[in-house]
Amino acid sequence: MTERQQTKGESSPSPTSSKPLPIPDEASRPFFAGAREHQLMLQRCTACGRWFWPVKSRCPECWSPTLTWTPASGQGTLYSFVLMHQLYHPAFAGELPYIIAAIDLVEGVRITSTIVGCQPDELWIGMPLEVTFEQLNAEITLPKFRPAARPHGDH
Ligand SMILES: [Zn+2]
Numbered sequence: 001m002t003e004r005q006q007t008k009g010e011s012s013p014s015p016t017s018s019k020p021l022p023i024p025d026e027a028s029r030p031f032f033a034g035a036r037e038h039q040l041m042l043q044r045c046t047a048c049g050r051w052f053w054p055v056k057s058r059c060p061e062c063w064s065p066t067l068t069w070t071p072a073s074g075q076g077t078l079y080s081f082v083l084m085h086q087l088y089h090p091a092f093a094g095e096l097p098y099i100i101a102a103i104d105l106v107e108g109v110r111i112t113s114t115i116v117g118c119q120p121d122e123l124w125i126g127m128p129l130e131v132t133f134e135q136l137n138a139e140i141t142l143p144k145f146r147p148a149a150r151p152h153g154d155h
Pocket of ligand 1: 048049061063064
């Protein structure tokens with residue numbers, strides 16, 4: 001039993017720490033540019049039409065390198081979710097518990113995001129969800145999901 005605490009060099013986080021934010025890189029830049037415009041952007045293969053996420057350099061279906069960033073509908077259904085009670089960062093203290101979910105988009109893509117706008121006990125697998133956007137700063141806006149205002153396909 002020589003388990004040692006790895007606290008060396010780590011100061012305790014101050015309550016005013018800002019949230020850790022995703023940093024757009026060259027590959028994901030169009031995704032974040034779209035989010036700033038409140039548009040869920042996903043890559044789509046121009047050869048076979050398949051959508052995918054996360055960012056890839058080739059189509060996982062037909063291996064074509066010709067991919068286009070395309071606005072997705074932002075509609076999907078709840079595939080699974082977990083409630084996060086654990087505080088991983090002090091800046092999220094006011095948001096516990098929060099809901100991390102896997103969402104099946106109508107484009108055939110499964111995306112991981114956060115559910116907002118409803119209580120955990122209101123969630124059910126297969127429930128219709130729609131994208132919403134939370135602006136964190138001038139650079140970063142994150143897509144999140146909330147219960148759909150009306151059922152999909154109800155026109
Ligand atoms: Zn393809």
